[in-house]
Amino acid sequence: MNGIYRAAERLMGMDADSWARHASPWSVYSRFTILPLLALAVWSRVWIGGWAWLAVVLVLAWTWANPRVFAPPSDLNAWASRAVLGERVLIGRRDEVPAHHRRWAALLSVLSLPGAVAMAWGLWALDSAWVVFGTALTMIPKIWFADRMVWLYSDWITDTGRELGDV
Template sequence: MDDGVWRRHASGWSVWTRAASLPLLVLAVWSHRWIGIGGALCLVGLVVVWIYLNPRIFPAPKRTDTWHARATFGERVWLNRHRIPIPRHHAVVAHLLAGIAATGAVIALWGTFLAAFWPTLVGIVIVLFGKFWFLDRMVWLYQDMKDMDPIYRSWERIPVNDNEAARKWPRRKRREG
């Protein structure tokens, strides 16, 4: 993703609707029982397209001091860790949480193919637990790393047009006399 896509992905709309993608993907795979493999593959394809489009279709947020914006900033720092090293404790926990989420994904996929409700649900819960804990760690990573590079700090800065606030206030009438 380029810088513009990352800015849009910091939107709450992008982060929270993207989180809904996992249940949609599981439902698309599960649907092979009802509509066959071909229909299920089409639905999976639609979800994959949604996952691709999601960070691109929402506008950039007006504020970047939110949890979800900082989580995306942390993901950018994480992806850049080979250029600017991150503290070891962040890397260890991030890998551990990715492993938890991957384990949940295997359980959910297995349950989905068997059309077994409880393993599927448990797998989804494990994936989401791992992913949201990972995102929370990304907020922490960003807070620890934002002063390591001026680019990292710049992600929090959004230009504000002071004239915009002035337009919202009604004009005062001049007193005569």
């Protein structure tokens, strides 16, 4: 599963600066808008036809820009900041992450897939109930994943004797 996380990191072009900026709570919380915006962009084909592709491209551009547009946080004590730090540890220091955290990360990632399928079905069929249900079913494990990354990071700094902010 780590290969998927690393591939996503490469696809997003994440470097030390973008990770530092992504640790801003503004970046993390605004990132939760991406899936609903993507659903709205796809649904917009009903109203704007082929221009919906532009809406999809704008959402994808926001997905890429989001971890870059906010300033790095002045401190890393926020839940959202620690979630990002935990994700960095999971991706970059996998050998130092206890197996139970790796298993939960993988499980929560897999648990978001049925929601993505339900959302895609709803968007194809133009069934708003399926879109909302699928979006929620996708986002809940992703939010739980972020919370798990906070726990992972807390355990990691305790177990390794590192300081807050180390990765």
